[in-house]
Amino acid sequence: MSDNTTHTLQQQNEYHKLTLWERVSYGFGDFANNLTFGTVGGFLLLYMTKVNAIGLGIASIIFAIVRIINVVWDPIVGTFVDKHTSKAGKYRPWILRAGIPLMIFALLLFAPLPFVKGNVAWAFIIYFIMDLTYSVVNIPYGSLNASLTRDAESVDKLTSTRMMLANGANLLVYTLFPMFVQMASPKDNHLQDTGLFGLKLSLGTYTDSSARNAWFSVYLVYAILGAIAFFLCYRFTKERVVATAEQTAQVKTTDIFVELKNNRPLVILGLFFMLAFTFMFFMNTVNGFFNQFVVQHSPWMGAIGLVSSIPGIVFPIFWPRLKKIFGKKGFFNFFLGMFVVGELLIWFGQ
Structure with missing residues (x-):
């Protein structure tokens, strides 16, 4: 196969039309x-201060x-990831390498172990490691987006799809998570209106503090779901737009600061x-x-979360068309x- 033919095939591969399953993956x-x-x-922060007995000031400092x-x-x-690659790709491997540990460290933040309650050192160390690990997942994941295809239509659809799934997770977090934790909490457990x-x-x-097991149990389910989702993302995505060795060699940690200096x-x-x-x-x-403490009705947490999550799930469907308009x-x-209007309504509606 000639060099020209190889180059043409590479270009065609870079403009691959993403399938629905690829976008979902x-x-x-x-x-x-x-x-x-x-x-x-x-x-x-709510868990640290109200359930795990760590002072609000200390938690804020953490x-x-x-x-x-x-x-x-x-x-x-970002620099390290850009300068290293493997047979599985430059970005995809980090979804598993750091994604699974991320779920474990996040779960440890809610661990109902006796020595954890009020333990500032534990809270700081685990949160610190978890947050650093999150960067090792999220930065390559964000870069993977640009390596899937150069096709503009596919990129628009990909953005809509990923936002729908992101906001689907928000629905689980802000609507169902507090509801599930309250359902599993033993103190004063009785029939209440959820809104x-x-x-x-x-x-x-x-x-x-009696709800520590409830927090851990519910998040354990979420961590398992997250690990499965990371695996599916890794398994069914493919890097097609790949930087050359020359481009990779030029990447420096200071690049972002140079860009900020010169790029208004x-x-x-x-x-x-x-x-x-x-x-x-x-x-x-x-x-x-x-x-x-303001609304003074924590059973409504799920309902309020649902109201805020629905637009994020529905609107992305219309994004490609709205962009054209x-x-x-x-x-x-x-x-x-x-x-802005929504936030003003929340502020003045208090």
């Missing part, structure tokens, strides 16, 4: 990541220290996402406290406007 990675990131981000370390850790991970169309369930106090649009985009994700993480973290910038502004 990739989206399983988002599903698994959100089962971990959503649960830890949305409920770990979170802050780990976030600061991430600023340095993430570029190191879901008159549905009443036997719910207990999930912010009491990237700086603006980076600042936007920093603010957006900070705000989103803040909202997710305080959500449990808000329902427990509004254009990328108009599409972005449209949903940003919806986000």
